[in-house]
Amino acid sequence: MPSIERRSFIKNGAFGIVSLAMLPGISGYKAMLDPATKAQFKISLAQWSLNRSLRNKTMDHLDFARLAASDFGIYGIEYVNTFFKDKASDSKYLAEMNARAGDAGVEQLLIMIDGEGGLAELDDTIRTAAVTNHYKWVEAAKTLGCHSIRVNAYGVSDDRAALHAAAVDGLGMLTSFAEKVGINVIVENHGGLSSDGKWLAGVIKEVNMPGCGTLPDFGNFCLRQADDGMGHSSCVDEYDRYQGVEELMPFAKAVSAKSYDFDAAGNETTIDFQRMVSIVKKSGYKGYLGIEYEGSRLSEHEGIKATKKLLDRLIP
Template sequence: MQRRAVIRYAVGAILPGLAGINLTACQQGLEESTAMNINHPETSATADFPLSLAQWSLHRALWAGDLDHLDFAATARRLDIGAVEYVNQFFADKAEDAAYLEQMNGRAVDHDIRQLLIMVDGEGNLAGDDTKERQLAISNHHKWVHAAARLGCHSIRVNAAGKGDAEDVAKRAVDSLTQLASYAAQENINILVENHGGHSSSGAWLAGVMAAVNLPNCGTLPDFGNFTMAMFPPRKYDRYLGVEELMPWAMGVSAKTYDFDSQGEETTIDIARMLGIVKASGFKGHIGIEYEGSRLSEEAGIRATRDLLLRNLTEVQKPAH
C-alpha cells in the first residue's frame, strides 16, 4: 500500500455527484447469451491486478437457496476467478463454528481458491452516538476477526456508520476503528472501511478518518459505485474523485457494475477511467467483481464484469513508451 505524502483532511466535503445509477434494461444492452460467451483475454494479463469475486454478486441465488454458501468457491472457479470475498450474512451463525470454517477451507483448497476477506454487516454502528452500543459493535466484530484469521483472509471489511454531523461521526469512527484495528493486529488482520453510504460515501471524509487513525492495518476498500451520501434529498459524491481520494489507503478494490451496453461496456461507470485511477495510485492487488444489476442473471453479469475488467486491464498494464 502506497500513500500520498499529503492528504487534506476535509471532513464533510460534499461535491456535485454524477448521474444516478440506472438499473433498468437498455434497449441496446448486452444480451444474456452474449454475456455468457464473450471470449476474454488470458487472466495472466492481470498479474498486478488479479481478479476476485465478491459474494454479494450472487446474493439472489444465495438468499433463494439456489446456491449454498459452501459451494461459492466452486462457483468462483467455474467462472475462472481464483479468489473470493465473503459476505458474513451468508454464514452469519458460523463465525465461531470451527468445523464449518474448516469446511470452507477445504472447499477453497479443493478448487484452488484464495480467501481474501469477509465483508461484515449487521454487527452494530461503529460510529454510533451511544457509547455502550458502539462498544458492543466493536466487540461484535471480534469474532469475524478470528474467523478471517482461521480462513487465511487478510482483512475484514467494516462500515463507519453513525448519525450526526460529519465531525462528530468522524471522531467516533476514528476511536472505534483504532480500537478494532489494534485488536485485529494481534491476528494479523486488516480492518478495511468501504464507502457505503452516509458520510462514508464522501471520499474526503473517509480519507480524513484514515489519516486520523493512521494505523498500518486500517485501510479502505474503495467501491466504484457506493457514492450516494443521502437519498432524501439525494446527495451524491463524485465517484471518480472519491476513488482517487481513497486509493492511498486501499488494500482492495471493489469494481461495482450494474448493466452493460451491446459492446460490453458498463452503462453507469467508466471502468477504464476507474482502472486508470487505480493504477495511477500505485496500488497492486486484487480487484473484486461485484455485479449488482438486475437485467442480466447474476452469473452473466459476473462474466460480463470479468471480461470488461480483463479487456481494460490489458490496456492499463501495457508499458508506457
C-alpha cells in the first residue's frame, strides 16, 4: 500500500481495529487463537532496550517503529510512556506514531506506564488520583491500536494484606475504565511486593476481571534493595525468578524477556533463558516475547541482537 494511502487508512481506522475488547494484541492474537499457526511465539521489542539512545537524544521516539523493523527485523513494539510523556492526549502526535508504525509494517502492542502514581497506595485519595492519571494512557493505547497498558502495583507499606487490598481496589477501578474501550491493564513484577509472584498472582485472582492480567518479566524479582555505601544500590532480597514467572504466567497477556549480558556461546549469563522459555511454553501462552535488553557491556544494538539470536534459537 502506498505510504499516503496507508497513513490515511491508519488515521481513519485506528479506532476500529481496537474493538476486539480484552484480546491482547490484534494481529498478535490471531496467532494466539489460530490452532494452525506454526509459531507459538513472535518476538517484540521493548522501547526500554534503547533508553540510553532516547535519553541522550541520539534517537527520536518517532523513529522507534522504523528502527525495530529495519535494524532488527522485529515487527511488534512496546512503548514506554516516559519517551512521549507529554503526548498522551496529542492527537496529531499519536496519528504520526500510527503512520510511522504503519509505514514500517510494525504492530504497536502496549504502553508501559511509569510516573503516574502507585495503584496500591494505601491512601484512598492518592490511589484514586493515580487511577485517574492512567486514563489518558488508556485512551492513547486505544488510539494506537495497542492491546494493553502496563502499570505498577506500587504502594508504601510493610503490611502485605493492606497493600493487597489497595492493589485490588486500584486495579479494579482502572480495569473497569479500560475494559470499556477494549484495553487490558497488565501488571509487571517491577519492584517491591509486585516482585513477589505469589502476592501479585493473588491480587490478580481477586480482581477477577478478564481485562486485568500480568506482564511477567524474566528479571525484575528484587524485593528489597540496600545502599552499598558508595552511592550504588544492590538487591539484598530476591524472589526466585523461575518460580515467579511460573506463578504469573496463568494471567500473562505479554512477557518481557529481560537480558543483561551473554557468554561466548550466546547464552544469557544471569538468566537461564532455556528454562524461562520452557516455563512460558508450558503455561500455554502464545504470543509475543518482548526483548528488553538492560545490560551495559554490550551496546544497545548488540544487546538486542544477542537477545533476539538467543530467542530465535529457543523458540519454534
